[in-house]
Amino acid sequence: MVLLLLEVKAELESITNLVPKGGSDGSEYTFFFKIKCGGCGTVSDKETSVTPSELYDIPKSKGSANLVQKCKFCDKQGNITVVPGRDKPYTFEDSESGKFVPIGCFDCRGIETVEFSFRDGWAAEGLTGTKFVDIDLSDGEWSEYDEKAAASVGILNLEHRFVVTK
Ligand SMILES: [Zn+2]
Structure with missing residues (x-):
């Protein structure tokens, strides 16, 4: 097994505390990424979703995981579980x-997370305290107007990496 931290970097313009929060309708944040097989090294063509509250039984085991998947090529089975408490909001200071x-942590067994896709369901706060929800980062950037600050706010130059941790 390997524990992978999903770390992000961004340029925040007059905004702070960027978090993957889910929708303003109460829907949970869902992570999207590609999966790499630990057996043959094949990376999936399509992105797979992982939602922390969705649990699936692991075949031939009493355990469960947020994702259970079998490799199309070598038939090796693996699973991934979201590990809570290892994530932090991305602040204006971090950006500076x-x-x-780290905004997420995954316990990966037999398969690994690669190529994270930011998509939507992000939230952040203006430096004035204005709350922004339903931020969509699918285009790799986002901008809005903060009435309280009478200035524009934005998120640019998104980057991510998966880092092995303990
Ligand atoms: Zn494989």
Whole structure:
């Protein structure tokens, strides 16, 4: 098994505390990424979704995971579970210092997460405290107007990486 931290980096313009929150309708945030087989190294063509509250039984085991998948090529089966409590909001200060910050953590067995897709369901706060919800990062950037600050806010130059942790 390997524990992978999903770390992101972004340029935040007059905005802070960027988090994968889910929709304003109460829907949970869903992670999308491609899957790499630990057996043959094949990376899936399509992105797979992982939702922390959705649990699936692991065949031939009493355990469950947020994703159970079998490789199309070598038939090796693997699973992934979201590990809570390892994530932090991405702040304006992080952005200023160009830091990567973990926003998710995954316990990967037999398969691994690669190529994260930001998509929608993000939330953040203007430096004035204005709340922004339903932020869609599918285009790799986002901008809006903060009435309280009478200035534009934005998210640019999104990057991500998966880092092995303990
Ligand atoms: Zn495989």
